[in-house]
Amino acid sequence: MDDSIVLAMHGICMTFPGVKALEDVDFTLRKGEIHALMGENGAGKSTLIKVLTGVYEKDSGEIRLAGVDHLVENKSPEDAQRLCISTVYQEVNLCPNLSIAENVYIGREPRKHGFIDWKMMNAKASELMRKFSIDADVTVPVGHYSIALQQMVAIARAVDMQCKVLIFDEPTSSLDEEEVAKLFDVMRALKARGVGIIFVTHFLEQVYEVCDRITVLRNGKLVGEYTVHDLPRYQLVAKMMGKDFDDLASIKSIRTKKPSDAVVVRTDHLGHSRTIKPFSLEVKRGEVMGLAGLLGSGRSELARCIYGADKPDHGRMEMNGKPFFASHPIDSMKAGMAYLPEDRKKEGVIGDLSVKENIIIALQARKGTMHLLSKKDQEKFADTYIDLLQIKTRDRDMPVRSLSGGNQQKVIIGRWLLTQPDFIILDEPTRGIDVGTKTEIQKLVLQLADRGTAVMFISSEIDEMLRTCDHMAVMRDGSKIAELDESQLNQKTIMATIAGGGK
Amino acid sequence: MKPNFKRITHYRLFLPILCLVLVLLVNVIKTPTFFQLSIRNGVLYGYIIDVVNRASELVVLAVGMTLVVAASGGTDISVGSVMAVASAMSCFVLAGGQVSVNSYAAPWGFGLLAALVAATLCGAWNGFLVAKMRIQPMVATLILFTAGRGIAQLITRGQITYIRVDSYKYLGNFIPHVPLPTSIFVAILVVILTNLMLKKTALGLYIQSVGINKDASRLVGIKSNWIIFFVYTFCGFLSGIAGMIASSRIYSADANNIGLNMELDAILAVALGGNDLAGGKFNITGSVIGAYTIQALTTTLYAMGVTADQVPVYKAIVVVIIVTLQSEEFKKWFSKVTARRLLVEAKAVEA
Numbered sequence: 001m002d003d004s005i006v007l008a009m010h011g012i013c014m015t016f017p018g019v020k021a022l023e024d025v026d027f028t029l030r031k032g033e034i035h036a037l038m039g040e041n042g043a044g045k046s047t048l049i050k051v052l053t054g055v056y057e058k059d060s061g062e063i064r065l066a067g068v069d070h071l072v073e074n075k076s077p078e079d080a081q082r083l084c085i086s087t088v089y090q091e092v093n094l095c096p097n098l099s100i101a102e103n104v105y106i107g108r109e110p111r112k113h114g115f116i117d118w119k120m121m122n123a124k125a126s127e128l129m130r131k132f133s134i135d136a137d138v139t140v141p142v143g144h145y146s147i148a149l150q151q152m153v154a155i156a157r158a159v160d161m162q163c164k165v166l167i168f169d170e171p172t173s174s175l176d177e178e179e180v181a182k183l184f185d186v187m188r189a190l191k192a193r194g195v196g197i198i199f200v201t202h203f204l205e206q207v208y209e210v211c212d213r214i215t216v217l218r219n220g221k222l223v224g225e226y227t228v229h230d231l232p233r234y235q236l237v238a239k240m241m242g243k244d245f246d247d248l249a250s251i252k253s254i255r256t257k258k259p260s261d262a263v264v265v266r267t268d269h270l271g272h273s274r275t276i277k278p279f280s281l282e283v284k285r286g287e288v289m290g291l292a293g294l295l296g297s298g299r300s301e302l303a304r305c306i307y308g309a310d311k312p313d314h315g316r317m318e319m320n321g322k323p324f325f326a327s328h329p330i331d332s333m334k335a336g337m338a339y340l341p342e343d344r345k346k347e348g349v350i351g352d353l354s355v356k357e358n359i360i361i362a363l364q365a366r367k368g369t370m371h372l373l374s375k376k377d378q379e380k381f382a383d384t385y386i387d388l389l390q391i392k393t394r395d396r397d398m399p400v401r402s403l404s405g406g407n408q409q410k411v412i413i414g415r416w417l418l419t420q421p422d423f424i425i426l427d428e429p430t431r432g433i434d435v436g437t438k439t440e441i442q443k444l445v446l447q448l449a450d451r452g453t454a455v456m457f458i459s460s461e462i463d464e465m466l467r468t469c470d471h472m473a474v475m476r477d478g479s480k481i482a483e484l485d486e487s488q489l490n491q492k493t494i495m496a497t498i499a500g501g502g503k
Numbered sequence: 504m505k506p507n508f509k510r511i512t513h514y515r516l517f518l519p520i521l522c523l524v525l526v527l528l529v530n531v532i533k534t535p536t537f538f539q540l541s542i543r544n545g546v547l548y549g550y551i552i553d554v555v556n557r558a559s560e561l562v563v564l565a566v567g568m569t570l571v572v573a574a575s576g577g578t579d580i581s582v583g584s585v586m587a588v589a590s591a592m593s594c595f596v597l598a599g600g601q602v603s604v605n606s607y608a609a610p611w612g613f614g615l616l617a618a619l620v621a622a623t624l625c626g627a628w629n630g631f632l633v634a635k636m637r638i639q640p641m642v643a644t645l646i647l648f649t650a651g652r653g654i655a656q657l658i659t660r661g662q663i664t665y666i667r668v669d670s671y672k673y674l675g676n677f678i679p680h681v682p683l684p685t686s687i688f689v690a691i692l693v694v695i696l697t698n699l700m701l702k703k704t705a706l707g708l709y710i711q712s713v714g715i716n717k718d719a720s721r722l723v724g725i726k727s728n729w730i731i732f733f734v735y736t737f738c739g740f741l742s743g744i745a746g747m748i749a750s751s752r753i754y755s756a757d758a759n760n761i762g763l764n765m766e767l768d769a770i771l772a773v774a775l776g777g778n779d780l781a782g783g784k785f786n787i788t789g790s791v792i793g794a795y796t797i798q799a800l801t802t803t804l805y806a807m808g809v810t811a812d813q814v815p816v817y818k819a820i821v822v823v824i825i826v827t828l829q830s831e832e833f834k835k836w837f838s839k840v841t842a843r844r845l846l847v848e849a850k851a852v853e854a
Contacts, residue, residue: 309722330724341722350716352783353708361712364705365724372705415723 005066006031006196007052007085007165012061014051016402019394021047022058025222027215029165029196031066034187036207036228037200039217040240040434041406042392045200048217049167053080053087066164086158090170090200090405090432091345092150094157096143101125103142104157132156132186146296147343148175155183159190166190167198170432172206176294176460184210202434204233216240237435251439251467255446259287259470264336264423264454267306269315275301277479278315283423283454288445290465291458292494293475299458300342302475303425306456307339308332320422333366336422340412340429342458344405348412351401355393356382358400359414366419385414390440406433413441423454430464442468462494474498519776519792522825526799534806547682550806558798559686560586560745563693564765565772565790567738570697574710574734575633576782577640578770582742584651585625586762589746591655593618594664594756603665611670618750619743625651626739630732648766655758665755675752686748693744694791701787710734714782768797775825796825 007029014022022044029035037045050056052063054074063072065083074080077087094103101122110120125138134152142150151171158166168187172180187197187210199211207214207228214231216223216239223239231239262285271278276298283289291299304310306317308326317324319335326332329339341347350358359382364373373381382396389410393403400411409429416424426445430438445468449455459465465472466489474482474497482497530537530550540549564582571579596617599608607614625647632643678685701707712720713730721727742762749761774780775796776789800821804814827833 307722328724328726329722330726333724339722341719346716347718347722350712350719352715353712357708357712361708361720361725362723364708367705369705369709372703372708 003066004030007066008062008064009048009052010062010064012048012051012063013059014047014056015059020220022051022220025061025217025220026225027222028225029198030213031196032191032194033212034191034197034199034210036211036214037198037217038207038214038236038240039223040436042219042404043217043240043434044220045217046169046404047220049087049169049198049200052165053077053085053167081161084162084164085167086161086163086165087167087169088151088155088158088171092147092154094142094150094154097141099139100129100136100142100145100153101138103153104128104138104160108161128156128160129153133182148179148296151175152179152182155186159186163195165196165198167200169200170202172201172203176296180206202432202438204236204435207236208233240435251443251446254443255450257286257450259449260285260452263318263321265306265317265319267315267317270305270312270317271314272301272305272310272312273314275310275478276305279480280315281473281480281483283456285422285454286449286452287471288449288455288457288469290469290472291456291475292462292465292472293498297475297498298478298480299475300427301478302480303339303427303456303458304341306332307337307425309339309341330365333362333419333421338362338416338419338421338424340416340424340426342427342431344409344412344431349400349408352399354397355386355391355400355403355411356396358411359385359396359418362415363418381418385411385418388417389414389444406437409433409441410437413444417448421453423456424448425456425458427458428460429457430459430461438464462491465494466491515777515786516789516792518829519789519796522775522828523792523796523799526796526803526821530803530806534803537803537806542682545680545682546677546684550802552684554795554799554802555687556684557802558795559684559690560748560762560765561768561772561794561798562690562791563741563745563748564769565776565794566693566697566787567734567741568769568773569776569778569785569787569790570710570734571640571738572770572773572778572780573714573782573785575640575731576714576780577633577644578766578773578780579626579629579644579735579738580641580766580770581625581629581644581647581651582738582745582769583762583765584648584655585622585739585742586746586749586765587655587756587758588625588651588658589618589622589743590750590756590761591658591664591758592621593747593750594666595658597666597668597671598664601664602662603667605667607666607668607671615747618747619740622743622746623736623740626736626742627732629739630735633735634728634731652758655756655761659756659758663755663757667754672751672754675748675750675754689744689748693741694787698787706730706733711784715784769794771822772797775822775829777829 005028009025009027012022012025025044025048027048037048039045047056051058052074054076057075065072068083072083098106104125105121109116110124111117112120122138129136129138132152134149134156136145136149142153155171172183175183191197201207211228213225213227214236215225216236218240263282264285265283268280269278279302291302293299301310305312308329308331311327324335350361356378360373360378363381367373379396385391386393386396391410391414392407400408403411413429430441433441442464445455445457457465457468469489470486472484472489472494473480474484474494476498484493484497537550540547540552568579568582571577593614596609597607597611597614598604629644629647632638633640674685674689676684709725709730712725713727717727746762750756772793773790775793776786776791778785778789800818801814804817809817
């Protein structure tokens with residue numbers, strides 16, 4: 001094997017029941033490079049990573065690793081770790097009830113006389129946190145901190161373990177820009193040390209900012225390997241989708257109607273004492289209202305408060321002109337609301353239930369326990385939305401957790417569309433989703449608005465908000481600080497508003 | 504041929520049924536009389552009848568336990584004690600507070616009602632602790648597990664209350680002119696009605712949904728806490744029915760012995776039925792088969808002449824085997840071994 005190569009995967013095949021997940025895929029990682037692994041949802045990125053890290057066993061193919069004379073056969077993540085392959089996953093996988101230090105050193109605790117040396121462990125962990133400028137008490141359970149901070153801890157843990165190959169599986173989807181920048185610094189430092197980094201992401205900008213090389217997969221097959229210079233952005237997208245793609249062009253033109261004046265939701269100093277300061281806002285029929293702000297600025301909390309996911313304890317609100325108070329999400333649903341939560345895995349999908357059941361469950365809950373939807377209706381509804389949203393699933397009875405992230409998200413979107421809401425809250429609907437699907441979802445938002453639905457759209461990507469929103473509210477530190485109308489909707493104004501004017 | 508075989512082995516109930524069949528097969532070799540049926544005094548006798556009859560309480564408990572496990576990912580360890588409470592309540596009402604009576608002090612229906620209400624209240628208490636107070640199910644139900652028998656003692660004032668009335672014995676024995684034990688019908692009825700309740704309403708879907716992801720279920724409008732409260736309450740209600748059967752068998756309320764250790768068998772039945780004790784998807788039929796398997800095992804051991812004090816040891820051995828057969832790790836290993844054998848065979852054919 002060439003000296004500069006740290007990892008070579010050759011002819012990897014992997015089959016799930018009924019689906020060829022990987023077909024003859026090659027992947028080469030060189031020392032000191034950041035290598036992007038790109039592809040749409042279901043293209044096989046995660047599967048390839050999981051084959052490498054021993055989560056799945058490949059059907060055929062070879063894996064070679066620098067410094068290992070034999071073929072690598074990882075049977076478990078522990079095997080991979082022993083060979084110095086570490087992974088940071090998209091979903092934080094730390095134990096929320098263990099402290100940061102415990103999480104970082106789990107399985108390799110520093111020992112003294114056979115017992116765990118707590119002092120040493122905490123000291124080492126603090127040191128590590130300082131290196132990453134993470135401001136946290138290492139003895140506090142990880143669950144107390146924000147997802148973003150947890151993600152940084154997970155990264156710190158992976159980096160701290162001696163590694164030749166470091167895999168980032170969409171680590172940035174829950175980080176804000178500053179944190180992403182910090183992560184990139186870390187990545188560059190590791191690269192300088194000769195670590196080979198595999199970077200799986202959906203953010204095109206990030207690829208061009210930090211990567212050296214790109215490998216593109218599509219439908220489980222290798223499309224090609226390119227250096228970043230040779231592959232301009234639109235071509236990358238075209239390769240990922242397998243078709244020419246009028247990327248990033250304005251899609252707002254598909255709107256045919258203007259928002260009406262009829263107010264669907266009006267809040268009057270609505271608030272929830274621990275999470276969001278009282279806010280007042282109006283969302284009109286056929287309007288897409290954006291909620292901008294940094295992570296943790298209270299965007300999701302505001303949405304949860306309106307929906308009654310967190311019962312508001314302050315102020316009033318009106319729905320369709322009538323006073324409304326939600327003491328449970330079912331009340332909000334009956335009043336015509338729908339809410340797509342930010343954390344898909346924890347609050348969205350009901351993993352072991354089938355695609356069909358996941359789609360019909362909200363409508364079923366609204367109909368009431370005694371009025372079970374007939375089997376025929378359930379199937380009809382499920383098929384309608386599987387077709388409409390082009391959900392990739394073998395059939396409607398597959399457990400939803402067996403679908404890729406983007407398709408899971410579509411299932412949940414279908415679930416809410418089925419209830420035909422007057423007002424729908426979409427909290428980061430495109431997070432962790434490939435470019436093609438992202439655009440589909442954005443278009444869907446505009447179509448919904450055209451049909452008269454009031455939409456509240458929350459996203460960390462300002463580009464995306466600019467493409468969809470008619471109107472925007474800006475959040476900072478748990479309160480709503482400004483509203484921007486259509487004329488003010490541009491990157492600069494929004495950024496300035498979020499950053500605040502040095503009060 | 505092959506795909507058919509695969510379809511059968513992948514059927515969810517394949518292993519539970521296989522286990523039951525295996526237990527019964529042992530009898531074909533060891534105790535051929537096991538399958539004999541005879542009619543004496545107009546009723547059916549035989550080991551098989553005995554198995555189905557004796558398993559009734561366990562079947563009823565297993566149904567409730569399945570739902571508790573499915574919705575809350577926890578177990579209700581108080582079911583045995585709640586049985587004791589229910590039987591004490593029924594005997595107390597029917598004996599009018601006396602120790603032994605030869606005729607009812609109140610109509611039988613009142614006794615039944617009192618028992619079921621008391622048991623349902625016990626279940627509701629468990630449900631309240633788990634759903635509203637968010638106490639871990641094991642700890643929450645531990646309270647009644649220990650206190651239940653004390654409450655039963657309080658109700659019967661520390662005495663074993665006897666109801667020496669023929670009709671009180673019907674539930675646990677035979678109703679005149681019916682050749683099968685009554686409890687068989689009760690168990691079947693409970694299974695059928697519960698299944699109807701789960702399948703004809705959205706309850707079955709909700710229970711699974713809440714068990715899989717409580718937070719997500721709440722956000723789609725399911726009152727997760729109510730569902731959890733409901734399953735514990737329902738489990739208490741079913742414990743009451745089981746308690747009535749048990750009490751009828753010995754026409755008395757014996758606070759210390761009715762339902763003793765039944766909670767463990769009920770949990771085991773759920774596990775044997777192929778249900779995941781972490782909650783979520785469930786299969787009542789599996790649990791019912793599990794319950795009959797446990798009873799078949801016990802009766803088999805007795806039929807083979809194992810003494811009562813040694814039965815638990817043999818039972819434990821068999822349970823270990825059955826549970827191993829159903830474990831994921833074993834299945835993986837097994838499929839690997841069979842795959843390798845197929846490969847070898849294929850090569851042999853080629854050669």
